[in-house]
Amino acid sequence: MKIGILSAGGDCPGINATIRGVGKAAITYGMEVTGILDGFSGLLFNDYLQLDERSLSGILTLGGTILGTSREKPFKKQEGDVISDKPQLIKENYEKAGFDCIVCIGGNGTQKTAAQLSEIGLNVIGIPKTIDNDVWGTDITFGFDTAVNIATEAIDRLHSTANSHKRVMVIELMGHHAGWIALYAGLAGGGDVILIPEIPYEMDHVNEELMERSRKGKPYSIVVVAEGIKAGKKEDIPAGACIAQQIEKKTRLETRVTVPGYTLRGGTPSPLDRVIATRMGTYAASLLHKREFGRMVAIRNNEMIAVPLKEVGGKMRLVPPDYFLIKQAKRIGTCFG
Numbered sequence: 373m374k375i376g377i378l379s380a381g382g383d384c385p386g387i388n389a390t391i392r393g394v395g396k397a398a399i400t401y402g403m404e405v406t407g408i409l410d411g412f413s414g415l416l417f418n419d420y421l422q423l424d425e426r427s428l429s430g431i432l433t434l435g436g437t438i439l440g441t442s443r444e445k446p447f448k449k450q451e452g453d454v455i456s457d458k459p460q461l462i463k464e465n466y467e468k469a470g471f472d473c474i475v476c477i478g479g480n481g482t483q484k485t486a487a488q489l490s491e492i493g494l495n496v497i498g499i500p501k502t503i504d505n506d507v508w509g510t511d512i513t514f515g516f517d518t519a520v521n522i523a524t525e526a527i528d529r530l531h532s533t534a535n536s537h538k539r540v541m542v543i544e545l546m547g548h549h550a551g552w553i554a555l556y557a558g559l560a561g562g563g564d565v566i567l568i569p570e571i572p573y574e575m576d577h578v579n580e581e582l583m584e585r586s587r588k589g590k591p592y593s594i595v596v597v598a599e600g601i602k603a604g605k606k607e608d609i610p611a612g613a614c615i616a617q618q619i620e621k622k623t624r625l626e627t628r629v630t631v632p633g634y635t636l637r638g639g640t641p642s643p644l645d646r647v648i649a650t651r652m653g654t655y656a657a658s659l660l661h662k663r664e665f666g667r668m669v670a671i672r673n674n675e676m677i678a679v680p681l682k683e684v685g686g687k688m689r690l691v692p693p694d695y696f697l698i699k700q701a702k703r704i705g706t707c708f709g
């Protein structure tokens with residue numbers, strides 16, 4: 373069999389570990405492995421890279437993706453498109469390249485495109501990838517643990533400077549429309565207030581909590597904000613800056629903002645992400661070997677399973693408002709607004 377592998381959407385640590393997992397396992401099944409460059413664009417322009425034992429060595433710990441990525445959405449008409457029928461061209465190029473299947477590593481947008489390509493007759497396997505941890509159908513995505521580690525390290529470092537200056541420190545974390553990173557890093561980093569898109573908040577509650585802490589003699593507070601909360605949307609200003617402005621204006625407490633941004637997606641994957649990526653990659657190769665296509669690899673109760681792509685495509689997995697961690701955090705006094 374000849375298989376193609378592509379990575380699409382926002383990059384994250386663990387993609388190369390996944391490429392290595394799929395590729396090395398596929399080679400043991402006697403398959404020919406081709407890397408497709410820059411996400412779905414590579415299929416539009418026949419941009420390929422032959423992968424073998426040598427090129428798959430030494431990439432387990434590498435951040436980013438050796439194949440490059442893009443946010444090309446072939447089923448979405450975009451301004452200035454010069455190719456009239458991108459899906460048809462992809463199908464023709466897939467056949468011309470002689471692929472028996474393509475493995476699409478990506479988030480919910482990528483899995484939606486993978487499902488659509490499967491619908492028009494391509495053999496496709498999806499592998500969920502994103503720091504946001506918001507792909508429906510799997511309990512966890514690789515990239516998430518590394519992002520939580522980086523974000524927690526940042527929050528840990530804010531405590532000492534906040535204490536020295538008696539300040540409120542606001543940190544804004546990525547996560548797109550989901551609050552998973554802010555929730556886990558906020559809990560791990562001892563955030564006093566955690567605001568996530570899934571839980572409506574009132575600024576009066578936040579400000580009262582911060583003033584109460586100050587009245588009780590707490591020298592500082594840490595406020596962890598997911599980028600996807602409603603603050604700032606109307607004025608088109610970042611959530612963290614918007615929350616900080618409102619806090620300082622109402623409480624008169626000196627407030628500063630930190631935004632780690634893309635550092636959450638940078639550098640080497642955590643050990644857990646390397647393990648998740650390797651598990652998913654090798655499981656994807658086993659599906660290829662069994663010719664079980666049209667599925668996304670997933671982890672459910674720590675077991676590897678295959679979920680039909682048409683069930684997953686484009687769906688987001690958000691933090692349930694009654695999520696156990698939220699209840700436990702409230703029990704130790706964390707404010708969710």
Ligand code: F6P
Binds near residue numbers: 383504599
């Ligand atoms: O999906 C990963 C992510 O980092 C989100 O958390 C963030 O909102 C988005 O990508 C940023 O998109 P881009 O990389 O296109 O700027």
